[in-house]
Every structure is written in structure tokens, then in C-alpha cells.
Amino acid sequence: MIRFLLCVIVVVGFLILSIPILLIEWIIGKFSPMAKEISSLRIVQAVFRAVVWVSGVKVTVIGEENVPKDTPVLYIGNHRSFFDIPLTYPRCPIRTGYVSKKELEKVPLLSTWMKRLHCLFLDRKDIKQGLKTILEAIEKVKSGISICIFPEGTRNENPDETELLPFHEGSFKIASRAKCPIIPMAISNSANIWEAHFPKVKACHVVIEYGKPIYVDELDKEDKKHVGAYTQNVIREMLVKNQSLI
Numbered sequence: 001m002i003r004f005l006l007c008v009i010v011v012v013g014f015l016i017l018s019i020p021i022l023l024i025e026w027i028i029g030k031f032s033p034m035a036k037e038i039s040s041l042r043i044v045q046a047v048f049r050a051v052v053w054v055s056g057v058k059v060t061v062i063g064e065e066n067v068p069k070d071t072p073v074l075y076i077g078n079h080r081s082f083f084d085i086p087l088t089y090p091r092c093p094i095r096t097g098y099v100s101k102k103e104l105e106k107v108p109l110l111s112t113w114m115k116r117l118h119c120l121f122l123d124r125k126d127i128k129q130g131l132k133t134i135l136e137a138i139e140k141v142k143s144g145i146s147i148c149i150f151p152e153g154t155r156n157e158n159p160d161e162t163e164l165l166p167f168h169e170g171s172f173k174i175a176s177r178a179k180c181p182i183i184p185m186a187i188s189n190s191a192n193i194w195e196a197h198f199p200k201v202k203a204c205h206v207v208i209e210y211g212k213p214i215y216v217d218e219l220d221k222e223d224k225k226h227v228g229a230y231t232q233n234v235i236r237e238m239l240v241k242n243q244s245l246i
Contacts, residue, residue: 001199001200003054003055003056003200003201003202003203004194004199004200004201006054006055006201007051007054007055007201010047010050010051010054011047011051014047015109015110015113016109018043018109018113019109021043022112022113025039025040025116037095037116038095040113040116040117041092041095041096041117044089044113044117045089045090045092046090048085048086048087048089048090049090051083051086052083052086052087052090055083055193055201055203056201056202056203056204057083057087057193057203057204057205057206058203058204058205058206059087059205059206059207059208060205060206060207060208060245061091061207061208061209061210062207062208062209062210062242063209063210063211063212064091064210066183066210066211066212066213067091067093067183067210068093068181068213069093069094070094071180071181072094072140072141072144072145072146072147072178072180073146073180073181073182073183073213074141074146074147074148074149074172074174074175074178074180074181074182074183075088075092075096075146075147075148075149075183075185076148076149076150076151076167076171076172076182076183076184076185076231076235077148077150077184077185077186077187077235078150078152078156078161078164078185078186078187078235078239079150079152079154079155079156079187080155080156080161080187080190080191080195081155081187081190081191081193081194081195082155082194082195083190083193083194083206084150084187084190085098087187087190087206087208088148088185088187088208089148091208092146092148094144094145094146095117095118095144095145095146096117096118096145096146096147096148097117097118097119097120097137097140097145097146097147097148098114098117098119098120098147098148098149099119099120099121099122099133099137099147099148099149099150099171100114100119100120100121100122101121101122101124102121102122102123102124102129104121105121118140118145120133120136120137120140120147121133124153124154130170131170134170134171134173134174137149137174138173138174138177138178141174141175141178141180142178147174148185149171149174151167151168151171151172151228151231151232152164152165152166152167152168153165153168155191155195157191157195161188161189161191161239162236162239162240162243164232164235164236164239166228166232167228167229167231167232168228169226169227169228169229171228172216172227172228172231175214175216175227176216176227179217181213181214181215182213182214182215182216182227182231183210183211183213183214184210184211184214184231184234184235184238185208185209185210185211185235186207186208186209186211186235186238186239186242187206187207187208188206188207188208188209188239188242188243188245188246189204189205189206189207189246190206192204192206193206205245205246207242207245207246209238209241209242211234211235211238214227214230214231214234
């Protein structure tokens, strides 16, 4: 329980102490909007690194050279844990927004920071609003901001993490419309940090692998029709391969 309490203290403590930081960031934004955005990115990345550190998790990263450092991408990952975001967000080289569930928009301060970081809130029950969110994501990418989405739509609780839930194909319109590469992201063993023995946070080994960029326009005709299934297979292969590393 000690690690769990430390994680809570880091997150809640930051949200409370960040109130004056938000004011300072607002002032910076008046003179340089880009400086404010980069500052917000680095601050939150540092907080997430602290969360991972106090949780005692060891992280092995494979294929990070596959992530472009100077162009926006669409990160596509499997989703097993609330820790998937603290694990992956610190590794984003440029401004990146995550697509999250609509309910988080109601959380004070947290939603403020998420909006500053270009996160989008997806209403999974409203198809029209869901389409609007995808269109917003496309515009984000076109403006130079990467987007990360977990297309399973919810945390996968299957005992075997290589058995992925179906990927929602609509998520991949972001890449095809914005003409950006897809970066497949396989996260192994993250559920063993917390969800597997809730409420305890357990020190464990997590493997994150970034696959080679997928360019929709370069896929054959059949794979273009089912980009979600194609990307899912790439991620599944990485998950299976990395089981021996956990």
C-alpha cells in the first residue's frame, strides 16, 4: 500500500501545487504560446516519471528509434492499465494529446492540464460526438501535434494480454486523413503494476516496444480497408515476442 499512497501523493500533490503554475503558464502564453505548451509538456512528463519511479517499476523500451522526433504521428497502443499513460507520455518527443474517456473532463485541475496538453475527450456512447472528436484529432495532427489513442476503447482485462479486444477502425481515420504515420505501441505487463492486485501498487517489469511506422498509403488495397486489424496484428506480434522479457 505504501507505493499506492506515494503515487496518490505525487499526483494529488502536483494538481494542488500546480494552481500557481497554471497562472505562470498563462502569463508565459501571453508572450509565447509555444513556450507555454512545451513547458506544460515537460512539467507533466516529469510528474509521470516521478509516478513511475515511486511505483518501483522497471521499464525496458524497444524500438524508440522508430518514433519520428520532428513530425506528428498517431500512436496506437494496447490498453491494460491506468499506468499506460504515465509509462508512455514521458517518451513523447513533441507535443502529444491522448484521447481519453469523456468522464475525465469533469475532474477539476486534471481536465485543465489535459486540455492544455491537447488531450481530447471521447464520448463512447455518442457516435456523433465520437466523430467530432476524431475530426478534432485530425486537425491537431495537421497542426503538428501527435495523438495517442487506445483503439480497444477500454482497458482489456483478458487474462492473456496477447488476446486483444477488437480495434475500432474509426480511430485510424486520423492517420489516413492527416497523412501521418501510425506508430504501433505494444505495452507488456502494465496491468501487473496495479490492476492485477488492486489496490496495491507492485514493483514489476514493463516492456514498451515501438514498431516501425505504418504509412496507410503504402499498404496494399486489402490492408487499407482494415488498417485497424493490420495494426492490431503488428502489436500482437510484439506482445507475443516480448513475453519472454517480462
